[in-house]
Amino acid sequence: MNPVLAPSTHHAYNDVEIDPARGIVRKRYAQGSPVERRRRMLAERTALEEVPMYSSICAVPHVLDSRIENDNPVLVSSYVPHTETLAEALTERPAGTSSSALVNSARFIHAVNKRTNSRYAVPADLQQKLRDYSSKFEGSLEEGLYGRVQALADGLSRTPIAKTHGDLKPLNILLGDKDGSAAVIDWEHYNDRSESYDIATLYGNTSLLLHANGKLHEAVGIASALEPYMGASAEMFYANLAGRTLVEFSPAVGRGEYGDPARVVPYLNGMLHASLDAVERPVPLSRFSATLVDRYAGLAERR
Numbered sequence: 614m615n616p617v618l619a620p621s622t623h624h625a626y627n628d629v630e631i632d633p634a635r636g637i638v639r640k641r642y643a644q645g646s647p648v649e650r651r652r653r654m655l656a657e658r659t660a661l662e663e664v665p666m667y668s669s670i671c672a673v674p675h676v677l678d679s680r681i682e683n684d685n686p687v688l689v690s691s692y693v694p695h696t697e698t699l700a701e702a703l704t705e706r707p708a709g710t711s712s713s714a715l716v717n718s719a720r721f722i723h724a725v726n727k728r729t730n731s732r733y734a735v736p737a738d739l740q741q742k743l744r745d746y747s748s749k750f751e752g753s754l755e756e757g758l759y760g761r762v763q764a765l766a767d768g769l770s771r772t773p774i775a776k777t778h779g780d781l782k783p784l785n786i787l788l789g790d791k792d793g794s795a796a797v798i799d800w801e802h803y804n805d806r807s808e809s810y811d812i813a814t815l816y817g818n819t820s821l822l823l824h825a826n827g828k829l830h831e832a833v834g835i836a837s838a839l840e841p842y843m844g845a846s847a848e849m850f851y852a853n854l855a856g857r858t859l860v861e862f863s864p865a866v867g868r869g870e871y872g873d874p875a876r877v878v879p880y881l882n883g884m885l886h887a888s889l890d891a892v893e894r895p896v897p898l899s900r901f902s903a904t905l906v907d908r909y910a911g912l913a914e915r916r
């Protein structure tokens with residue numbers, strides 16, 4: 614059987630060649646400067662080597678080879694057999710079908726995140742994203758949000774720094790055929806960040822995906838399931854959620870990749886608004902989610 618090219622989850626980001634028959638995946642890092650490409654390959658290789666030591670709840674691919682091919686860094690890793698991605702399961706299956714896999718992924722990533730470096734710092738990565746993306750997408754933000762995001766960035770305090778996956782969205786979680794079995798892939802953004810970055814990414818991206826598919830009401834159950842893994846500081850969780858929400862005000866939304874932008878942009882504004890409120894007065898994630906569902910699910914879904 615010929616290897617197939619995987620549909621990239623980004624535009625012209627990586628070339629991923631999948632060969633299930635031989636059990637291998639070849640990833641060629643195709644975007645950014647040669648230095649950045651090499652950094653991402655090394656980050657992914659390091660993660661696949663380190664992470665299995667921290668927890669065995671979920672699978673990750675094994676590294677088989679890494680090399681530079683015509684200036685392009687390439688990582689060869691083992692193919693993980695799977696039935697579908699968590700993104701497909703969330704959008705195409707009945708509510709709750711994939712919840713044990715989702716919880717296992719969250720537990721697994723939380724175990725990785727708890728391997729802090731016993732180091733406290735202002736999360737520079739989050740601070741930069743809040744500043745850059747609020748400027749970049751100022752035109753899409755509701756009145757007053759730009760100033761609040763800038764103030765949040767300026768006021769971020771020191772927090773425990775942890776090992777994080779960096780792109781923990783449902784597309785990067787593969788489901789096995791055993792109930793609850795999951796593998797986490799795409800570790801090229803593996804790096805030190807504030808500890809709740811990954812779970813905030815998972816919740817934010819999942820709820821956006823559900824909203825885009827007219828299933829936002831299912832987000833409350835997911836929020837309850839993720840609540841134990843929010844990390845020690847709820848304020849920092851919601852600061853991270855604000856950052857992840859801003860990043861999603863992306864050209865992809867404008868191109869309609871999440872459905873009608875006229876529906877998605879108000880939802881993103883609502884999630885940003887609620888996250889900023891929750892930084893000041895933290896609430897449990899399930900309550901946070903229920904409030905958003907009340908405001909944004911009804912109209913579109915009852916139609």
Ligand SMILES: Nc1ncnc2c1ncn2[C@@H]1O[C@H](COP(=O)(O)OP(=O)(O)O)[C@@H](O)[C@H]1O
Pocket residue numbers: 619620621622623626627629631638640674690691692693694784785798799800
């Ligand atoms: N080890 C693997 N086993 C099975 N499928 C994989 C594996 N690695 C990648 N894939 C498939 O290739 C796609 C793209 O790989 P990924 O590492 O997520 O790259 P990208 O950065 O382009 O998202 C994934 O969404 C998945 O469908």
Ligand SMILES: [Mg+2]
Pocket residue numbers: 622784785799
């Ligand atoms: Mg991916």
